[in-house]
Amino acid sequence: MEVYNTCVRCCLLYFEAGGGQNGCVGDKRKPMFKSVYIIDDDEVSAFLTEAMLAAEHFARKYDTFLNPQDALQHLLPLLQQDQRRSIPDVIFLDLNMPYVDGWQFLDTLAPHAPLIKCSCMLYMLTSSLDFNDVRRAQKYDFLAGFLQKPIEEETIRDLLHKA
Numbered sequence: 001m002e003v004y005n006t007c008v009r010c011c012l013l014y015f016e017a018g019g020g021q022n023g024c025v026g027d028k029r030k031p032m033f034k035s036v037y038i039i040d041d042d043e044v045s046a047f048l049t050e051a052m053l054a055a056e057h058f059a060r061k062y063d064t065f066l067n068p069q070d071a072l073q074h075l076l077p078l079l080q081q082d083q084r085r086s087i088p089d090v091i092f093l094d095l096n097m098p099y100v101d102g103w104q105f106l107d108t109l110a111p112h113a114p115l116i117k118c119s120c121m122l123y124m125l126t127s128s129l130d131f132n133d134v135r136r137a138q139k140y141d142f143l144a145g146f147l148q149k150p151i152e153e154e155t156i157r158d159l160l161h162k163a
Contacts, residue, residue, distance in 0.1 A: 032160050033059040033089035039071045040094035048150050049092055056156045068100040072108055079112040084119045095126040106140050113142040125149045
């Protein structure tokens with residue numbers, strides 16, 4: 001029943017926040033970031049991530065990709081053409097996905113590590129934090145860190161505070 005309560009709460013927060021737009025009608029807080037990519041094959045998880053981020057006024061724009069290959073098709077040309085202004089400020093990447101998992105996604109981005117490090121924060125989302133995954137991630141110096149799914153308000157506030 002706890003999952004249901006979380007879903008209802010997130011959905012309410014999402015709709016209060018304007019459904020991923022610019023926040024509540026009467027709320028004067030401005031989003032910290034211009035754009036965010038959420039890359040997660042689980043539609044509910046992606047929705048909840050966006051809802052939680054929107055409730056905290058994390059960004060002005062959210063692009064959700066249920067297929068990591070679609071995200072790569074959008075992101076790689078921006079990196080290859082050094083279009084820093086169009087690269088998302090933050091990327092939330094699910095680790096366990098079919099076809100292209102988080103590791104393969106990172107391997108594809110690795111040649112662009114310097115550009116990613118200076119223009120984007122990339123976080124790996126995982127529902128089970130495995131020490132081997134943390135150790136494996138150390139080879140990707142452009143990875144900002146691991147975050148537990150579902151993402152929580154306190155985690156989002158910590159990210160905003162660090163920005």
